[in-house]
Amino acid sequence: MPGRRRSYHHGDLRRALLDATLSLAAEFGPAGVTLRQAADRAGVSQTAPYRHFDDKAAMLAAASEEGFRLLHARMTEAARPFAAEPMRRIGAWGRCYVDFAVAHTAHFRLMFGQGSPQKSATEALQAAARDTFQLLFQTVESGARTARLGAADTRELALKIWSLAHGIAVLAIDGQTVFLGVPRERAGGVAEGAVTALLAGYANP
Amino acid sequence: MPGRRRSYHHGDLRRALLDATLSLAAEFGPAGVTLRQAADRAGVSQTAPYRHFDDKAAMLAAASEEGFRLLHARMTEAARPFAAEPMRRIGAWGRCYVDFAVAHTAHFRLMFGQGSPQKSATEALQAAARDTFQLLFQTVESGARTARLGAADTRELALKIWSLAHGIAVLAIDGQTVFLGVPRERAGGVAEGAVTALLAGYANP
DNA sequence: ACCTGAACACCGTTCAAGT
DNA sequence: ACCTGAACACCGTTCAAGT
Numbered sequence: 001m002p003g004r005r006r007s008y009h010h011g012d013l014r015r016a017l018l019d020a021t022l023s024l025a026a027e028f029g030p031a032g033v034t035l036r037q038a039a040d041r042a043g044v045s046q047t048a049p050y051r052h053f054d055d056k057a058a059m060l061a062a063a064s065e066e067g068f069r070l071l072h073a074r075m076t077e078a079a080r081p082f083a084a085e086p087m088r089r090i091g092a093w094g095r096c097y098v099d100f101a102v103a104h105t106a107h108f109r110l111m112f113g114q115g116s117p118q119k120s121a122t123e124a125l126q127a128a129a130r131d132t133f134q135l136l137f138q139t140v141e142s143g144a145r146t147a148r149l150g151a152a153d154t155r156e157l158a159l160k161i162w163s164l165a166h167g168i169a170v171l172a173i174d175g176q177t178v179f180l181g182v183p184r185e186r187a188g189g190v191a192e193g194a195v196t197a198l199l200a201g202y203a204n205p
Numbered sequence: 206m207p208g209r210r211r212s213y214h215h216g217d218l219r220r221a222l223l224d225a226t227l228s229l230a231a232e233f234g235p236a237g238v239t240l241r242q243a244a245d246r247a248g249v250s251q252t253a254p255y256r257h258f259d260d261k262a263a264m265l266a267a268a269s270e271e272g273f274r275l276l277h278a279r280m281t282e283a284a285r286p287f288a289a290e291p292m293r294r295i296g297a298w299g300r301c302y303v304d305f306a307v308a309h310t311a312h313f314r315l316m317f318g319q320g321s322p323q324k325s326a327t328e329a330l331q332a333a334a335r336d337t338f339q340l341l342f343q344t345v346e347s348g349a350r351t352a353r354l355g356a357a358d359t360r361e362l363a364l365k366i367w368s369l370a371h372g373i374a375v376l377a378i379d380g381q382t383v384f385l386g387v388p389r390e391r392a393g394g395v396a397e398g399a400v401t402a403l404l405a406g407y408a409n410p
Numbered sequence: 411a412c413c414t415g416a417a418c419a420c421c422g423t424t425c426a427a428g429t
Numbered sequence: 430a431c432c433t434g435a436a437c438a439c440c441g442t443t444c445a446a447g448t
Contacts, residue, residue, distance in 0.1 A: 013431090031236055033420060045433050047423085056422065112375075113318065155385045158397040159376070164365070167372030170317075171364070180360045194365040198399070201406030218412090240441060250414050252442085351431065 008095040013060075014052040016042035021063045026106040030113045033060065062111060062120040067107030068128035071100050074134055086143030087199055093139055094165040094195035101169035108173065112166075137161055147203065157202065164190050164198060219257045219267075226242065226268045231311040235318045238296055245353035265315060268328040272312030273333035291348030292404055296316050298344055299370040301399035302313055304393040305372035312376065317371075352408065362407065369403060370396050 020041035022031045034048045035056045053059040076094035082089035101108040111129075140158040171177050172187035182190055206349035209350040225246035229238045240261045241251045283301035306313040314332075345363040374381050379393035387395055 036420085044431095046421095047425095047434085048432055050423080088370070112379075127398065135234075147428090153386070155396060156398075159373070159382055159387060159395065160369070160387045160402070163371070163372030163376055163396075163399070164369045164403075166376065167368030168373065171368055174317075176362055180364045181358070182361065182364060184292065190361060190364065191368075194368070194403070195318070197365070197406035197439055198369075198403045199406070201402035201404070239439090241439085247411095250417085250442095251440095253413055255442080256412055 013044060013048065014040060015053060017049055017059060018063050018066065021059060021110075021184040023112055025063070028181045030060070030109050034154065035059065041055045048054045058122060061125045063107070064111045064123040065122065065128045067104065067111045068125070070104065070107060071097070071111075072128070072135060074100050074133045075132070075139075079139060084148040086139075087196065090139060090161060090199060091111065091141050091192045095188040095192040096162065097165040097174060098169045100183050101173050102187060112170075132160070147199075149159045159197060161195055164194050168194065211309060212303065212369050218247060218249060218253065222254055222257060222280060223268050225272065226264060226315075227311045227384065230268070230315055231244070235265070242266065262361045265325060266330045268312070269316045269380045270327065270330040271330070273314040273330070273337045275312060276316075277340060280304050280337070280344075291296040291344075292353040292401065295348050295366065295404060296397045296401045297342060300393040300397040302370040303374045303377060306378050307389050307392060310378045313374065317375075324361065326357065338367070352404075365403060366400055369399050373399065 017038050020038040021033055022143065023041070024037060032198060033056075035049055038059070039046050039049050042048075046064045049059060054064065074096050075093055079089050082092055136144050137158045140161060141154045168177070168187055168191045172182070172184050175184075175188055177190075178184070222243050224236055225243040229242060236296050237266070238261075240254055243264070244251050244254050247253075254264060258267065279301050280298055280358070283297045284294050287297055341361045342360065345366060346359045349362060373392055373396045377387070377389050380389075381396075382392055383389070
């Protein structure tokens with residue numbers, strides 16, 4: 001009776017390893033993710049992961065990539081209702097970005113917390129990150145055009161908006177906004193307000 | 206002839222260990238800092254650091270604390286010329302923050318890159334971080350008062366400004382602003398412009 | 411006081427071997 | 430194809446010992 005017996009093969013070890021990576025990152029931070037412990041949680045030996053990932057860095061990169069694809073999907077959803085209102089669309093995107101960081105902290109940390117020399121960035125990871133940012137860039141560009149914003153350089157404006165949302169996200173998940181009276185759950189709303197204000201600062205009166 | 210001979214004691218091992226921590230962080234990122242390698246670079250045995258720090262986390266915390274004190278000093282300097290111009294003072298502070306991150310990347314990474322459970326945060330480290338943020342808060346508060354900004358909550362405005370500068374700093378030192386046409390050296394100027402625009406967005410016309 | 415050396419449990423990675 | 434087990438060099442930390 002095939003399909004019932006405990007197979008010699010795992011089934012979807014790759015998925016199980018990614019799940020273990022995420023849960024370890026959520027518990028101990030990205031630095032606490034261990035190849036051996038991930039394998040242990042997936043119920044295989046220490047060396048089994050090497051069948052699915054070149055090395056530890058590649059496993060972390062795969063989890064990051066997944067995060068970027070998830071964020072990309074969220075951003076697409078969040079922008080849909082505001083196709084005709086560029087300002088609100090960008091504001092909604094800011095809220096979406098921070099909400100994602102708060103809701104998927106492990107993913108978010110893996111995406112951005114790898115330290116400086118992102119030498120081990122997979123091609124696939126780089127592509128996923130690029131896609132995500134390009135979505136923002138397009139949103140800002142079309143928004144700026146429609147709203148006739150006075151910003152000289154659209155790319156620079158996109159960077160500023162990204163930075164604002166990213167900064168709030170980072171500070172929120174580190175709990176550093178709390179003693180300023182802003183709990184995690186409200187961080188997304190703060191981001192929306194801040195992005196809107198920033199855009200207003202560039203809107204010619 | 207005391208003072209000339211190679212002493213049994215190191216002299217200032219603590220300082221040497223912090224320097225080694227910084228140089229290792231600059232080379233390999235915060236995750237690449239190793240107690241054993243720091244000791245080796247300081248020319249002592251693997252266990253000598255335990256005379257000066259409780260554990261590895263304490264050594265990293267000491268380096269972080271030093272970073273916060275350095276940033277605090279820079280911010281104080283940067284604000285001085287603009288005592289009478291609150292807007293420009295806050296803008297100068299944003300530039301100063303990002304310039305610090307670019308110039309002292311190792312310090313900056315150690316200050317903010319420790320992952321989520323900052324369980325090992327020393328009292329001294331927490332105090333240094335608090336002091337630094339309070340300087341920002343005071344600057345924003347007095348600036349907002351003088352300029353009669355329309356922001357309802359000054360603390361929230363301070364958070365937004367911090368986030369904006371922090372976001373640009375993080376993205377700049379990760380090299381993620383470059384393909385947007387903003388090299389590291391120009392990131393400080395972009396931050397100043399962005400902070401100014403954000404404030405303008407809150408200024409009632 | 412300050413530093414050393416051996417020891418322990420852990421880690422990433424490799425390699426020959428098993429099914 | 431996919432997984433195991435032993436092995437190697439590295440890590441943080443402890444502890445008895447040296448000056």
